[in-house]
Amino acid sequence: MKxxxxxxxxxxxxxxxxxxxxxxxxxxxxxxxxxIFKVGLKNFxxxxxxxxxxxxxxxxxxxxxxxxxxxxxxxxxxxxLSCAIFLAEFSSKPVQSILKPVIELLAGIPSVVYxxxxxxxxxxxxxxxxxxxxxxxxxxxxxxxIMILPTIVSISYDSIKSVPAAYRDGSFALGxxxxxxxxxxxxxxxxxxxxxxxxxxMGRAIGETMAVIMISGNALRVPHSLLDSVRxxxxxxxxxxxYSTGDHRAALFACGSVLFIIIVILNFIAIRIxxxx
Amino acid sequence: xxxxSEHFNMIxxxxxxxxxxxxxxxxxxATFTKxxxxxxxxxxxxxxxxxxxxxxxALDGIAVIVNRLNPVRNLTPDxxxxxxxxxxxxxxxxxGPDKKIYPVTREEGSGTRGAFxxxxxHKQAISDACLVxxxxxxxxxxxxxxxxxxxxxxxxxxxERVRAVALDSELPTYENIVAGRYLIVRPFLLLTRDEPxxxxxxxxxxxxxxxxxxxxxxxxxxxxxxxxxxx
Numbered sequence: 001m002k003x004x005x006x007x008x009x010x011x012x013x014x015x016x017x018x019x020x021x022x023x024x025x026x027x028x029x030x031x032x033x034x035x036i037f038k039v040g041l042k043n044f045x046x047x048x049x050x051x052x053x054x055x056x057x058x059x060x061x062x063x064x065x066x067x068x069x070x071x072x073x074x075x076x077x078x079x080x081l082s083c084a085i086f087l088a089e090f091s092s093k094p095v096q097s098i099l100k101p102v103i104e105l106l107a108g109i110p111s112v113v114y115x116x117x118x119x120x121x122x123x124x125x126x127x128x129x130x131x132x133x134x135x136x137x138x139x140x141x142x143x144x145x146i147m148i149l150p151t152i153v154s155i156s157y158d159s160i161k162s163v164p165a166a167y168r169d170g171s172f173a174l175g176x177x178x179x180x181x182x183x184x185x186x187x188x189x190x191x192x193x194x195x196x197x198x199x200x201x202m203g204r205a206i207g208e209t210m211a212v213i214m215i216s217g218n219a220l221r222v223p224h225s226l227l228d229s230v231r232x233x234x235x236x237x238x239x240x241x242x243y244s245t246g247d248h249r250a251a252l253f254a255c256g257s258v259l260f261i262i263i264v265i266l267n268f269i270a271i272r273i274x275x276x277x
Numbered sequence: 278x279x280x281x282s283e284h285f286n287m288i289x290x291x292x293x294x295x296x297x298x299x300x301x302x303x304x305x306x307a308t309f310t311k312x313x314x315x316x317x318x319x320x321x322x323x324x325x326x327x328x329x330x331x332x333x334x335a336l337d338g339i340a341v342i343v344n345r346l347n348p349v350r351n352l353t354p355d356x357x358x359x360x361x362x363x364x365x366x367x368x369x370x371x372x373g374p375d376k377k378i379y380p381v382t383r384e385e386g387s388g389t390r391g392a393f394x395x396x397x398x399h400k401q402a403i404s405d406a407c408l409v410x411x412x413x414x415x416x417x418x419x420x421x422x423x424x425x426x427x428x429x430x431x432x433x434x435x436x437e438r439v440r441a442v443a444l445d446s447e448l449p450t451y452e453n454i455v456a457g458r459y460l461i462v463r464p465f466l467l468l469t470r471d472e473p474x475x476x477x478x479x480x481x482x483x484x485x486x487x488x489x490x491x492x493x494x495x496x497x498x499x500x501x502x503x504x505x506x507x508x
Contacts, residue, residue: 049385049405050385050402051385051386052385052386052391053402060405119418119422123422124422127423132377133379133408133423133425133426134423135408135419213411217408217409218384218408218409218410219405219406219407219408219409220405220409221404221405221406229406229408231409238411239384239409239410239411240384240385240386240411242298242386242411243298243299243300243384243386243387243388244300244385244386245299245300245302245303245386248385248386
Protein backbone atom coordinates (compact mmCIF):
# COMPACT_ATOMS: atom_id res chain seq x y z
CA MET A 1 0.00 0.00 0.00
CA LYS A 2 2.76 2.40 1.03
CA UNK A 3 4.79 1.44 -2.03
CA UNK A 4 1.87 2.09 -4.27
CA UNK A 5 1.42 5.53 -2.77
CA UNK A 6 5.08 6.44 -3.17
CA UNK A 7 5.00 5.24 -6.75
CA UNK A 8 1.96 7.36 -7.55
CA UNK A 9 3.55 10.37 -5.89
CA UNK A 10 6.75 10.02 -7.88
CA UNK A 11 4.79 9.55 -11.07
CA UNK A 12 2.85 12.72 -10.34
CA UNK A 13 6.04 14.69 -9.65
CA UNK A 14 7.65 13.40 -12.83
CA UNK A 15 4.62 14.41 -14.85
CA UNK A 16 4.42 17.84 -13.27
CA UNK A 17 7.92 18.53 -14.58
CA UNK A 18 6.80 17.56 -18.07
CA UNK A 19 3.59 19.50 -17.65
CA UNK A 20 5.42 22.70 -16.74
CA UNK A 21 7.61 22.23 -19.82
CA UNK A 22 4.51 21.85 -21.97
CA UNK A 23 2.92 24.91 -20.41
CA UNK A 24 6.03 27.02 -20.98
CA UNK A 25 6.23 25.86 -24.59
CA UNK A 26 2.56 26.57 -25.18
CA UNK A 27 2.78 29.99 -23.55
CA UNK A 28 5.82 31.15 -25.51
CA UNK A 29 4.36 30.09 -28.83
CA UNK A 30 0.89 31.35 -28.06
CA UNK A 31 2.33 34.79 -27.22
CA UNK A 32 4.83 34.96 -30.04
CA UNK A 33 3.55 33.20 -33.13
CA UNK A 34 0.50 35.44 -33.81
CA UNK A 35 2.85 38.39 -34.26
CA ILE A 36 4.78 36.61 -37.00
CA PHE A 37 1.55 36.18 -38.94
CA LYS A 38 0.48 39.71 -38.16
CA VAL A 39 3.61 41.44 -39.47
CA GLY A 40 4.41 38.82 -42.09
CA LEU A 41 7.37 36.50 -42.52
CA LYS A 42 9.10 39.00 -44.77
CA ASN A 43 9.24 41.60 -42.02
CA PHE A 44 10.17 39.01 -39.39
CA UNK A 45 12.99 37.53 -41.47
CA UNK A 46 14.64 40.86 -42.26
CA UNK A 47 17.68 42.53 -40.73
CA UNK A 48 15.92 45.62 -39.41
CA UNK A 49 14.86 45.46 -35.74
CA UNK A 50 13.05 48.58 -34.50
CA UNK A 51 9.96 47.14 -32.82
CA UNK A 52 8.61 50.50 -31.65
CA UNK A 53 8.53 51.54 -35.33
CA UNK A 54 7.01 48.33 -36.63
CA UNK A 55 10.22 46.68 -37.83
CA UNK A 56 10.58 43.18 -36.44
CA UNK A 57 13.51 41.70 -38.37
CA UNK A 58 15.32 39.15 -36.23
CA UNK A 59 18.00 37.99 -38.66
CA UNK A 60 20.78 40.20 -37.34
CA UNK A 61 20.13 38.77 -33.87
CA UNK A 62 20.04 35.20 -35.17
CA UNK A 63 23.32 35.87 -36.95
CA UNK A 64 24.68 37.39 -33.75
CA UNK A 65 23.72 34.35 -31.70
CA UNK A 66 25.28 32.00 -34.23
CA UNK A 67 28.51 34.03 -34.46
CA UNK A 68 28.95 34.21 -30.71
CA UNK A 69 28.23 30.49 -30.42
CA UNK A 70 30.71 29.69 -33.16
CA UNK A 71 33.27 31.78 -31.28
CA UNK A 72 32.51 29.85 -28.10
CA UNK A 73 33.02 26.55 -29.93
CA UNK A 74 36.35 27.71 -31.39
CA UNK A 75 37.53 28.34 -27.84
CA UNK A 76 35.68 25.56 -26.05
CA UNK A 77 36.29 22.56 -28.33
CA UNK A 78 40.10 22.57 -28.45
CA UNK A 79 40.39 23.46 -24.77
CA UNK A 80 37.66 21.10 -23.62
CA LEU A 81 38.68 18.16 -25.72
CA SER A 82 42.36 18.35 -24.85
CA CYS A 83 41.42 18.74 -21.22
CA ALA A 84 39.21 15.63 -21.39
CA ILE A 85 41.94 13.64 -23.16
CA PHE A 86 44.51 14.68 -20.59
CA LEU A 87 42.22 13.83 -17.70
CA ALA A 88 41.18 10.46 -19.07
CA GLU A 89 44.41 9.22 -20.60
CA PHE A 90 47.42 10.96 -19.13
CA SER A 91 46.73 12.20 -15.63
CA SER A 92 47.32 10.21 -12.49
CA LYS A 93 44.50 9.50 -10.05
CA PRO A 94 45.37 12.30 -7.58
CA VAL A 95 45.63 14.88 -10.37
CA GLN A 96 42.31 13.70 -11.73
CA SER A 97 40.66 13.93 -8.35
CA ILE A 98 41.61 17.61 -8.14
CA LEU A 99 41.19 18.73 -11.75
CA LYS A 100 37.85 17.16 -12.54
CA PRO A 101 35.91 18.75 -9.66
CA VAL A 102 37.58 22.08 -10.37
CA ILE A 103 36.44 22.06 -13.97
CA GLU A 104 32.98 21.00 -12.94
CA LEU A 105 33.00 23.89 -10.49
CA LEU A 106 33.21 26.23 -13.48
CA ALA A 107 29.61 25.30 -14.20
CA GLY A 108 28.60 26.51 -10.78
CA ILE A 109 29.89 30.06 -11.21
CA PRO A 110 26.94 32.38 -11.92
CA SER A 111 27.00 33.84 -15.41
CA VAL A 112 26.88 37.39 -14.08
CA VAL A 113 30.27 36.73 -12.52
CA TYR A 114 31.64 35.63 -15.89
CA UNK A 115 30.17 38.79 -17.36
CA UNK A 116 31.77 40.91 -14.69
CA UNK A 117 35.18 39.34 -15.25
CA UNK A 118 34.64 39.94 -18.96
CA UNK A 119 33.89 43.63 -18.45
CA UNK A 120 36.68 44.26 -15.99
CA UNK A 121 39.43 42.15 -17.55
CA UNK A 122 38.65 41.01 -21.06
CA UNK A 123 36.99 44.08 -22.58
CA UNK A 124 39.78 46.54 -21.68
CA UNK A 125 42.36 43.92 -22.72
CA UNK A 126 40.81 43.55 -26.16
CA UNK A 127 40.44 47.32 -26.52
CA UNK A 128 44.09 47.91 -25.67
CA UNK A 129 45.49 45.02 -27.71
CA UNK A 130 43.38 45.11 -30.84
CA UNK A 131 41.49 48.41 -30.74
CA UNK A 132 37.77 48.85 -31.15
CA UNK A 133 35.44 49.36 -28.21
CA UNK A 134 36.39 46.03 -26.63
CA UNK A 135 32.74 45.00 -26.50
CA UNK A 136 33.02 42.37 -29.16
CA UNK A 137 32.28 38.99 -30.68
CA UNK A 138 35.78 38.01 -29.61
CA UNK A 139 35.23 38.81 -25.94
CA UNK A 140 31.83 37.14 -25.81
CA UNK A 141 33.21 34.09 -27.64
CA UNK A 142 36.10 33.66 -25.23
CA UNK A 143 33.94 33.97 -22.12
CA UNK A 144 31.27 31.65 -23.54
CA UNK A 145 33.98 29.21 -24.55
CA ILE A 146 35.09 29.03 -20.94
CA MET A 147 31.50 28.73 -19.75
CA ILE A 148 30.82 25.68 -21.92
CA LEU A 149 34.05 23.92 -20.88
CA PRO A 150 32.49 21.89 -18.05
CA THR A 151 29.81 20.50 -20.36
CA ILE A 152 32.27 19.51 -23.06
CA VAL A 153 34.91 18.20 -20.66
CA SER A 154 32.70 16.06 -18.47
CA ILE A 155 30.72 14.44 -21.27
CA SER A 156 33.81 13.84 -23.40
CA TYR A 157 35.69 12.52 -20.38
CA ASP A 158 32.96 10.02 -19.60
CA SER A 159 32.80 8.75 -23.16
CA ILE A 160 36.59 8.45 -23.44
CA LYS A 161 36.64 6.57 -20.14
CA SER A 162 33.96 4.19 -21.37
CA VAL A 163 36.05 3.04 -24.34
CA PRO A 164 36.85 -0.60 -23.42
CA ALA A 165 40.43 -1.21 -22.28
CA ALA A 166 40.63 -4.08 -24.80
CA TYR A 167 40.60 -1.54 -27.66
CA ARG A 168 43.64 0.20 -26.23
CA ASP A 169 45.42 -3.08 -25.50
CA GLY A 170 44.75 -4.23 -29.05
CA SER A 171 46.16 -1.02 -30.43
CA PHE A 172 49.27 -1.22 -28.24
CA ALA A 173 49.73 -4.85 -29.24
CA LEU A 174 49.82 -3.77 -32.85
CA GLY A 175 52.72 -1.51 -32.01
CA UNK A 176 50.89 1.81 -31.94
CA UNK A 177 52.22 4.54 -29.66
CA UNK A 178 50.06 6.00 -26.95
CA UNK A 179 49.33 9.09 -29.03
CA UNK A 180 48.44 7.03 -32.08
CA UNK A 181 46.16 4.91 -29.95
CA UNK A 182 44.30 7.95 -28.64
CA UNK A 183 44.01 9.58 -32.04
CA UNK A 184 43.04 6.53 -34.06
CA UNK A 185 41.31 4.22 -31.63
CA UNK A 186 40.06 5.97 -28.52
CA UNK A 187 38.73 9.22 -29.99
CA UNK A 188 36.88 7.58 -32.88
CA UNK A 189 35.17 5.14 -30.53
CA UNK A 190 34.25 7.94 -28.14
CA UNK A 191 33.12 10.12 -31.02
CA UNK A 192 29.40 10.11 -30.36
CA UNK A 193 29.78 11.17 -26.73
CA UNK A 194 32.21 13.90 -27.65
CA UNK A 195 29.91 15.29 -30.33
CA UNK A 196 26.96 15.16 -27.96
CA UNK A 197 28.97 17.11 -25.39
CA UNK A 198 29.86 19.71 -27.98
CA UNK A 199 26.25 20.10 -29.07
CA UNK A 200 25.02 20.44 -25.50
CA UNK A 201 27.72 23.05 -24.93
CA MET A 202 26.50 24.79 -28.05
CA GLY A 203 22.98 24.85 -26.63
CA ARG A 204 24.29 26.43 -23.47
CA ALA A 205 26.22 29.05 -25.45
CA ILE A 206 23.19 30.02 -27.53
CA GLY A 207 21.00 30.24 -24.45
CA GLU A 208 23.43 32.23 -22.32
CA THR A 209 22.21 35.74 -21.61
CA MET A 210 23.69 37.71 -18.75
CA ALA A 211 27.37 37.32 -19.55
CA VAL A 212 26.73 38.04 -23.22
CA ILE A 213 24.75 41.22 -22.49
CA MET A 214 27.59 42.51 -20.39
CA ILE A 215 30.39 41.75 -22.85
CA SER A 216 28.98 41.96 -26.36
CA GLY A 217 27.92 45.63 -26.42
CA ASN A 218 24.57 44.66 -27.98
CA ALA A 219 24.76 46.75 -31.16
CA LEU A 220 22.13 45.61 -33.62
CA ARG A 221 24.31 45.66 -36.71
CA VAL A 222 25.64 42.34 -37.99
CA PRO A 223 29.33 42.43 -37.03
CA HIS A 224 31.89 42.81 -39.81
CA SER A 225 34.84 41.71 -37.71
CA LEU A 226 35.62 39.87 -34.50
CA LEU A 227 36.12 43.22 -32.79
CA ASP A 228 32.63 44.52 -33.59
CA SER A 229 29.82 44.55 -31.10
CA VAL A 230 27.08 41.96 -31.53
CA ARG A 231 23.48 41.37 -30.38
CA UNK A 232 22.11 37.91 -29.63
CA UNK A 233 18.50 36.73 -29.44
CA UNK A 234 18.69 36.17 -25.71
CA UNK A 235 20.15 39.60 -24.98
CA UNK A 236 17.40 41.28 -26.98
CA UNK A 237 14.75 39.56 -24.90
CA UNK A 238 16.43 40.43 -21.62
CA UNK A 239 17.29 44.01 -22.59
CA UNK A 240 13.91 45.01 -23.92
CA UNK A 241 11.35 43.00 -21.98
CA UNK A 242 10.96 45.40 -19.08
CA TYR A 243 9.51 48.37 -21.00
CA SER A 244 7.94 46.54 -23.93
CA THR A 245 4.23 46.61 -24.61
CA GLY A 246 1.88 45.33 -27.30
CA ASP A 247 3.52 44.13 -30.50
CA HIS A 248 6.98 44.81 -29.12
CA ARG A 249 6.34 42.39 -26.28
CA ALA A 250 4.85 39.82 -28.64
CA ALA A 251 7.91 40.19 -30.87
CA LEU A 252 10.15 39.33 -27.92
CA PHE A 253 8.11 36.17 -27.35
CA ALA A 254 8.49 35.42 -31.06
CA CYS A 255 12.26 35.72 -30.55
CA GLY A 256 11.86 33.30 -27.67
CA SER A 257 10.03 30.87 -29.94
CA VAL A 258 12.83 30.99 -32.49
CA LEU A 259 15.40 30.39 -29.76
CA PHE A 260 13.32 27.54 -28.41
CA ILE A 261 13.17 25.87 -31.81
CA ILE A 262 16.93 26.23 -32.32
CA ILE A 263 17.69 24.69 -28.94
CA VAL A 264 15.19 21.85 -29.37
CA ILE A 265 16.78 20.99 -32.71
CA LEU A 266 20.26 21.01 -31.14
CA ASN A 267 19.19 18.76 -28.30
CA PHE A 268 17.40 16.45 -30.69
CA ILE A 269 20.58 16.08 -32.75
CA ALA A 270 22.61 15.44 -29.59
CA ILE A 271 20.23 12.71 -28.49
CA ARG A 272 20.20 11.09 -31.92
CA ILE A 273 23.99 11.00 -32.07
CA UNK A 274 24.40 9.46 -28.63
CA UNK A 275 21.74 6.86 -29.37
CA UNK A 276 23.32 5.72 -32.61
CA UNK A 277 25.82 3.47 -30.86
CA UNK B 278 6.60 56.73 -7.57
CA UNK B 279 6.58 53.63 -5.36
CA UNK B 280 8.27 55.67 -2.65
CA UNK B 281 5.74 58.46 -2.93
CA SER B 282 2.91 55.95 -2.72
CA GLU B 283 4.36 54.48 0.45
CA HIS B 284 4.55 57.90 2.07
CA PHE B 285 1.09 58.78 0.80
CA ASN B 286 -0.27 55.58 2.33
CA MET B 287 1.16 56.53 5.70
CA ILE B 288 -0.82 59.75 5.66
CA UNK B 289 -3.94 58.42 3.94
CA UNK B 290 -4.14 54.81 5.13
CA UNK B 291 -7.60 54.42 3.61
CA UNK B 292 -6.42 54.87 0.03
CA UNK B 293 -4.65 52.02 -1.74
CA UNK B 294 -2.20 53.04 -4.46
CA UNK B 295 -1.00 50.39 -6.91
CA UNK B 296 1.89 51.40 -9.15
CA UNK B 297 2.61 49.71 -12.44
CA UNK B 298 5.42 50.24 -14.93
CA UNK B 299 5.33 49.89 -18.70
CA UNK B 300 6.52 53.08 -20.36
CA UNK B 301 4.93 56.41 -21.21
CA UNK B 302 2.75 55.31 -24.12
CA UNK B 303 1.29 52.55 -21.97
CA UNK B 304 0.63 55.07 -19.19
CA UNK B 305 -1.14 57.48 -21.56
CA UNK B 306 -3.13 54.67 -23.14
CA ALA B 307 -4.20 53.36 -19.74
CA THR B 308 -5.42 56.82 -18.76
CA PHE B 309 -7.56 57.03 -21.91
CA THR B 310 -9.11 53.63 -21.36
CA LYS B 311 -9.54 54.37 -17.65
CA UNK B 312 -7.55 51.22 -16.83
CA UNK B 313 -5.90 53.43 -14.24
CA UNK B 314 -7.00 56.50 -12.32
CA UNK B 315 -3.73 58.33 -12.77
CA UNK B 316 -1.39 57.78 -15.68
CA UNK B 317 2.28 58.65 -15.79
CA UNK B 318 4.37 59.85 -18.69
CA UNK B 319 7.96 60.95 -19.03
CA UNK B 320 7.36 62.62 -22.37
CA UNK B 321 5.21 65.52 -23.49
CA UNK B 322 1.74 64.68 -24.74
CA UNK B 323 1.18 64.57 -28.48
CA UNK B 324 -1.51 66.92 -29.83
CA UNK B 325 -4.09 64.11 -30.06
CA UNK B 326 -3.40 63.21 -26.41
CA UNK B 327 -3.84 66.75 -25.15
CA UNK B 328 -7.43 66.18 -24.01
CA UNK B 329 -6.03 64.47 -20.90
CA UNK B 330 -5.51 66.60 -17.82
CA UNK B 331 -1.78 66.84 -17.15
CA UNK B 332 0.12 67.75 -14.00
CA UNK B 333 3.82 68.47 -14.24
CA UNK B 334 5.48 66.98 -11.18
CA ALA B 335 9.18 67.13 -12.07
CA LEU B 336 11.77 67.72 -14.78
CA ASP B 337 14.67 65.54 -15.72
CA GLY B 338 17.56 66.76 -17.81
CA ILE B 339 19.16 64.25 -20.14
CA ALA B 340 22.90 64.70 -20.03
CA VAL B 341 25.23 63.68 -22.82
CA ILE B 342 28.27 62.17 -21.17
CA VAL B 343 31.81 61.32 -22.25
CA ASN B 344 34.85 59.77 -20.61
CA ARG B 345 36.88 62.02 -18.30
CA LEU B 346 39.90 61.70 -20.59
CA ASN B 347 37.94 63.06 -23.52
CA PRO B 348 38.94 66.68 -24.27
CA VAL B 349 35.64 67.50 -26.00
CA ARG B 350 33.63 69.78 -23.68
CA ASN B 351 30.96 71.29 -25.88
CA LEU B 352 28.67 69.93 -28.60
CA THR B 353 25.69 71.25 -30.51
CA PRO B 354 22.44 69.28 -30.69
CA ASP B 355 23.13 68.78 -34.41
CA UNK B 356 26.52 67.26 -33.70
CA UNK B 357 25.03 64.92 -31.11
CA UNK B 358 22.37 63.85 -33.59
CA UNK B 359 25.00 63.17 -36.27
CA UNK B 360 27.06 61.13 -33.80
CA UNK B 361 24.12 58.90 -32.93
CA UNK B 362 23.09 58.63 -36.59
CA UNK B 363 26.60 57.42 -37.35
CA UNK B 364 27.31 60.42 -39.63
CA UNK B 365 30.12 61.70 -37.42
CA UNK B 366 32.26 58.77 -36.39
CA UNK B 367 35.60 60.30 -35.40
CA UNK B 368 36.38 62.51 -32.42
CA UNK B 369 38.83 64.55 -34.52
CA UNK B 370 35.94 66.24 -36.33
CA UNK B 371 34.75 67.53 -32.96
CA UNK B 372 38.13 68.72 -31.75
CA GLY B 373 39.10 65.50 -29.99
CA PRO B 374 41.71 62.83 -30.71
CA ASP B 375 41.81 60.86 -33.97
CA LYS B 376 39.73 58.03 -32.51
CA LYS B 377 36.55 56.29 -33.55
CA ILE B 378 33.47 57.36 -31.60
CA TYR B 379 31.56 54.63 -29.76
CA PRO B 380 28.05 55.90 -29.05
CA VAL B 381 26.11 54.05 -26.37
CA THR B 382 22.32 54.15 -26.49
CA ARG B 383 19.47 52.69 -24.45
CA GLU B 384 17.32 49.75 -25.51
CA GLU B 385 14.16 50.02 -27.64
CA GLY B 386 11.22 50.97 -25.47
CA SER B 387 13.24 52.87 -22.85
CA GLY B 388 11.74 56.19 -21.80
CA THR B 389 15.12 57.90 -21.72
CA ARG B 390 15.77 56.72 -25.26
CA GLY B 391 12.31 57.89 -26.34
CA ALA B 392 12.92 61.35 -24.88
CA PHE B 393 16.34 61.51 -26.52
CA UNK B 394 14.84 60.50 -29.87
CA UNK B 395 12.15 63.17 -29.55
CA UNK B 396 14.38 66.01 -28.49
CA UNK B 397 17.67 65.29 -30.22
CA UNK B 398 17.20 62.82 -33.06
CA HIS B 399 14.15 64.55 -34.62
CA LYS B 400 12.82 61.51 -36.51
CA GLN B 401 16.29 60.37 -37.57
CA ALA B 402 16.99 56.79 -36.54
CA ILE B 403 19.68 56.01 -34.00
CA SER B 404 22.33 54.01 -35.86
CA ASP B 405 22.27 50.26 -35.35
CA ALA B 406 26.03 50.33 -34.85
CA CYS B 407 25.56 51.99 -31.43
CA LEU B 408 26.27 49.91 -28.37
CA VAL B 409 23.09 49.23 -26.40
CA UNK B 410 22.68 49.05 -22.61
CA UNK B 411 19.54 48.68 -20.57
CA UNK B 412 20.00 51.16 -17.74
CA UNK B 413 21.39 54.60 -16.99
CA UNK B 414 23.94 52.94 -14.74
CA UNK B 415 25.16 50.56 -17.43
CA UNK B 416 25.57 53.39 -19.95
CA UNK B 417 27.50 55.41 -17.36
CA UNK B 418 29.68 52.39 -16.57
CA UNK B 419 30.69 51.93 -20.22
CA UNK B 420 31.38 55.63 -20.72
CA UNK B 421 33.39 55.77 -17.48
CA UNK B 422 35.60 52.90 -18.66
CA UNK B 423 35.90 53.50 -22.40
CA UNK B 424 37.90 56.55 -23.48
CA UNK B 425 36.05 56.95 -26.79
CA UNK B 426 32.46 56.33 -25.76
CA UNK B 427 29.60 58.81 -25.59
CA UNK B 428 26.19 58.18 -24.06
CA UNK B 429 23.15 59.86 -22.54
CA UNK B 430 21.76 59.43 -19.03
CA UNK B 431 19.46 61.15 -16.61
CA UNK B 432 21.19 64.35 -15.44
CA UNK B 433 20.62 63.44 -11.79
CA UNK B 434 22.83 60.38 -12.21
CA UNK B 435 26.02 62.06 -13.41
CA UNK B 436 28.92 61.25 -11.12
CA GLU B 437 32.61 62.08 -10.96
CA ARG B 438 33.63 59.17 -13.19
CA VAL B 439 32.08 60.71 -16.31
CA ARG B 440 31.85 64.22 -17.71
CA ALA B 441 28.71 65.86 -19.04
CA VAL B 442 29.31 67.83 -22.22
CA ALA B 443 27.83 71.29 -22.55
CA LEU B 444 25.06 71.67 -25.06
CA ASP B 445 25.51 74.97 -26.89
CA SER B 446 27.77 75.96 -23.96
CA GLU B 447 25.15 75.10 -21.32
CA LEU B 448 25.90 72.28 -18.88
CA PRO B 449 23.01 70.16 -17.59
CA THR B 450 23.24 71.69 -14.13
CA TYR B 451 20.33 72.20 -11.78
CA GLU B 452 20.36 75.97 -12.38
CA ASN B 453 20.45 75.68 -16.16
CA ILE B 454 17.60 73.19 -16.26
CA VAL B 455 15.41 75.19 -13.87
CA ALA B 456 16.08 78.38 -15.83
CA GLY B 457 15.24 76.64 -19.10
CA ARG B 458 18.69 77.20 -20.61
CA TYR B 459 19.54 73.52 -20.97
CA LEU B 460 17.43 72.13 -23.76
CA ILE B 461 17.26 68.33 -23.47
CA VAL B 462 14.79 68.15 -20.62
CA ARG B 463 11.86 65.82 -20.27
CA PRO B 464 8.83 66.33 -18.09
CA PHE B 465 7.39 63.85 -15.63
CA LEU B 466 3.63 64.09 -15.90
CA LEU B 467 0.70 62.73 -13.97
CA LEU B 468 -2.37 62.31 -16.16
CA THR B 469 -6.06 61.95 -15.53
CA ARG B 470 -8.88 61.70 -18.02
CA ASP B 471 -11.30 63.90 -16.14
CA GLU B 472 -10.90 66.69 -13.64
CA PRO B 473 -9.48 64.83 -10.60
CA UNK B 474 -11.55 64.61 -7.45
CA UNK B 475 -11.58 62.74 -4.14
CA UNK B 476 -8.59 60.50 -3.43
CA UNK B 477 -7.17 61.10 -6.92
CA UNK B 478 -7.03 64.83 -6.26
CA UNK B 479 -5.51 64.15 -2.84
CA UNK B 480 -2.78 62.01 -4.34
CA UNK B 481 -1.85 64.57 -6.98
CA UNK B 482 -1.83 67.30 -4.36
CA UNK B 483 0.43 65.16 -2.21
CA UNK B 484 2.90 64.64 -5.05
CA UNK B 485 2.95 68.39 -5.64
CA UNK B 486 3.29 69.18 -1.91
CA UNK B 487 6.64 69.90 -0.30
CA UNK B 488 6.81 66.35 1.07
CA UNK B 489 6.17 64.72 -2.29
CA UNK B 490 8.50 67.06 -4.12
CA UNK B 491 11.28 66.41 -1.62
CA UNK B 492 11.08 62.70 -2.41
CA UNK B 493 11.42 63.49 -6.13
CA UNK B 494 14.40 65.67 -5.42
CA UNK B 495 16.06 62.84 -3.50
CA UNK B 496 15.95 60.54 -6.53
CA UNK B 497 17.74 63.13 -8.64
CA UNK B 498 14.82 64.81 -10.38
CA UNK B 499 14.09 68.50 -10.41
CA UNK B 500 10.78 69.05 -8.62
CA UNK B 501 8.14 71.13 -10.37
CA UNK B 502 7.94 73.29 -7.25
CA UNK B 503 11.43 74.70 -7.91
CA UNK B 504 10.54 75.64 -11.44
CA UNK B 505 7.44 77.53 -10.41
CA UNK B 506 9.40 79.42 -7.79
CA UNK B 507 12.12 80.28 -10.25
CA UNK B 508 10.17 81.33 -13.32
